[in-house]
Every structure is written in structure tokens, then in C-alpha cells.
Amino acid sequence: MPSIDKVKKFKPRVMCWNDLTLENIDDILKFNSAEETQSYLADIFHLENHTEDLKAGILIDLYYYSLQFAIDGNFNREQISAFFSIVKSVHEMAVDTPFGNVDPVYEYCKELILCHSVKRPPFSIELYTVDQVKKITTYIVNTYFRHYKMYKYAFTPKVRLDLSIEYVGLPETPAPSEGEEENVEGTESEEAVTGEEQSVEAPEEEQIEETPAIKELKAMISSALNEQVQQLKTSVEEQIKAKDEEIGKKMGISLGTSSSSPKSPRSKGKKGK
Secondary structure, three states: OOOHHHHHHOOOOOOOOOOOOHHHHHHHHHOOOHHHHHHHHHHHOOOOOOOOOHHHHHHHHHHHHHHHHHHHOOOOHHHHHHHHHHHHHHHHHHOOOOOOOHHHHHHHHHHHHHHOEEEEOOOEEEOOOHHHHHHHHHHHHHHOHHHHHHHHHHHOOOOOOOOOOOOOOOOOOOOOOHHHHHHHHHHHHHHHHOOOOOOOOOOHHHHOOOOHHHHHHHHHHHHHHHHHHHHHHHHHHHHHHHHHHHHHHHHOOOOOOOOOOOOOHHHHHHHHO
């Protein structure tokens, strides 16, 4: 289950003036170029290195085109601020976990839009009309959710699984002491010279009598391997048989039947006699 902090963080709520204030919107509307708007957004959200850092550059593009969509749609200042915060909050929830979460993020997006399209204070306000809600939903689906996996790949860390296996019933290998390590290093050269003369002794672990658990494990492994080998043999034999039949059909010979096999000249000679 998600923690209480995450539930509070991504709870649908009214987001007007949450990220961009009225002064910010007024300043953005005065800009005449995309570079000015992007630089202004970089200063607000501390993304000054967006020209070098790929993640920061992706965020600036997401923020800028969201604002441009709202401005081109003739949204008022409250609507622009709320729409910007909706897109920003949806993105933050999407990249909050490296695991797949497209369904809950999409539901969260719909609830956010609903909070700004139905008059039910203090839980929601009627900020957008029905036509604006359709345009907003279409835009977010076509621009964000259509490229959802790309955003996840760019902003979420990779998950690596460290797997460790413990065998029940096997004795643990004791860790070598410092004295033993020095002895091993000193005797390596001697073993290289007199390796053939020294008798090979079985390790202590191999001399230990096998427990029932070890015997059962070996039996299970042997049974599984035998089954796999038998299936492989059967598959190979079936493939060879099918290939022989195919070749026989092409040559006009039915393989595997004794009646259609040609008789040898020796047998004909014996019958004549």
C-alpha cells in the first residue's frame, strides 16, 4: 500500500495558482519568443541547465508547450495556471515510481480535470467548460500519455535485482583467516613445482556424508534433467522423421514401408533358379 505522504501528495485537489502565480502568468503573456518563455520557466523551477541536461530540457519543453496550448486556446489566467499545474502534477506522479503505473496516473489525471470542471466547493470549482475539458483531455492523451513510456524511461531510475540463494542442509563454508591466506599465498609456488607428486585429497565438504535433503535435491535435479533430455530426443526424432517423409514424397518413395521398397537383383536370381 502507498504511504500516507504519497496519498496526500497525489490527492486530486484544486490547483489554481499552485505553481504559477498571477504575476508569472502576466510576465509570460508579455514574452514574444519561445526562448524568453523557456528561460523564464527555467528560473522559476530552477532548471537553468536545461540546455545541457537532457532531463531538464525535457521538462522545459513539457512546461512550455503546455503553456502554449493554454494560451492558443484563449484560456484566462486562472485556467492557464490550473492547466499548467495539472500537467506538472500528472508528470510527477508518473515518474514517482520506476514501476508501471499508467492506469492510476490516468485516473488521477481525470480526477484532476474533474476538480476544475464541476462546481462543488471546496472540493472542486467550475473553471473549464465542457468544450475546454474535451480539448484538455485530448491534448494530454496525445502529447503525454502517447509518449508515456519515453517519459518513464527518461526520468525513472533502473531497478536491479540482487538474487542470493541459500541451500538448506548444506554446511556453511568457513571464511579463511589471515594466517590461512598467508599460507595459501606461500604454498602456491610449491604446489606448481610438485603438483604431480602431491596426492589430491577431497575437500572436507565432499567428505561429509550427504544428508537426506541433499539426496532429495539431487534426485529432483536428475529427474528434471532426464525429462528434459527425453523431450529433446523425442522432438529431434519427430523432426528427422518429418524431414525423411518430406524427402521421400519429393522423390516418389514412401519411406518406412517394406512393400514399396525395391527388390535386390540377388533375390530375383534365386527365384529364377
